[in-house]
Amino acid sequence: MRILYFAGLRQRIGVAEEEVAPPQDVRDVGRLIAWLRASSPAHEAAFAGTSRVRAAVNQDFAGLGDAVAAGDEVAFFPPVTGG
Amino acid sequence: MRILYFAGLRQRIGVAEEEVAPPQDVRDVGRLIAWLRASSPAHEAAFAGTSRVRAAVNQDFAGLGDAVAAGDEVAFFPPVTGG
Amino acid sequence: MAVRVRVQQAVFDLAAEIAELTGGRTDVGGVASFCGLCRADDGLVTLELEHYPGMTERAIERIADEAARRWPLTGATVIHRVGAIPPGAPIVLVLTASSHRAAALESCAFLIDWLKTRAPFWKREVFADGSTRWVEAKGEDDQAAARWDRA
């Protein structure tokens, strides 16, 4: 599973992307966030420090209950501020 | 008093402007229209054939009750269609 | 706030007008524009536009002043062409600039809506067979203008 981070979240974690292989019970976005937060103090601080983390699964916006699986591209980022 | 006509009204009357000297009791836009309509069959037909004639006195939009006096520039035209 | 109003036969240069409105400033967050073009409806070959020299410019300036009272604008430009205009060519340009996006967008819509019902211009359509027709004022334009009336 490929994880992408953008903006402040990327900056806090210190990498723009990483390959991860979470256990089988990490089946949705919410559980994936919990698992990533537990993976290092930098992840924990980055997610904790980002108000309202947004997610996308395979380049579509996704909610905490949306499914994730091996091979997916999952992105995390703060609320968007373009325009 | 200088009278200006625009658009379809000008075309029907056949002149873009004329100098007139109405009698003293022609004190407002409504009475000026009545007096102009009586001045020639072309005027009568032009005013009768123009739905919702609009007026301006000294380049400000004016209603039937607004005053007119010697020296004024009074314009008549159909509803505007710019933009 | 700088309001620029022009009534002219010549085509306008949108990029130059925007540069004029924003050049050298760093407080403009958004520029909204509306450009009205001549459509070839019903086989129209030319649109002829007539105005009331003097009154037309004054009427547009008043509308722009009203926009500046209602929204925090850094500038506004209104250019309206007169004379013979072929299908596909521009007729009118409204430009508004503000620190805030909503102010620019709303004032631009306001300006074109009021201009259509309150500025003395008249359009005549010329068709391929040589016939002509004065354009009638539209009820929908009155409605669009009326939504900006204040209670």
Add this chain to the structure above:
Amino acid sequence: MAVRVRVQQAVFDLAAEIAELTGGRTDVGGVASFCGLCRADDGLVTLELEHYPGMTERAIERIADEAARRWPLTGATVIHRVGAIPPGAPIVLVLTASSHRAAALESCAFLIDWLKTRAPFWKREVFADGSTRWVEAKGEDDQAAARWDRA
């Protein structure tokens, strides 16, 4: 309807984009545009814009498709810049064309409102002293976007 979406570092050419949208057509009655510019608030010296390549373009295309479903457009163009942008420079351009003025004006406002809340871009402000600050999402942008929600 032709929708053009681009995410690029380069400055865009508004006149060329409008020509692209209207050139050779005689059914376009109005072109509305919104151009967002970089303000020099609080001594900002550069605005850095980041996006999510692939997803960003798709998200904008979906927003433009939604605009085309809601309004009778003849075309729409959205260009958003990324990278380092100095104060006074353009950031985003939205262009909409329609036979009808209201459709062009409303869809232009819709596109920029939804783009601000639904397209993955992030801004970071760089100040004269070298400090940086990620721009926070604004509640007013959510409200502006929400007025286009359908009951």
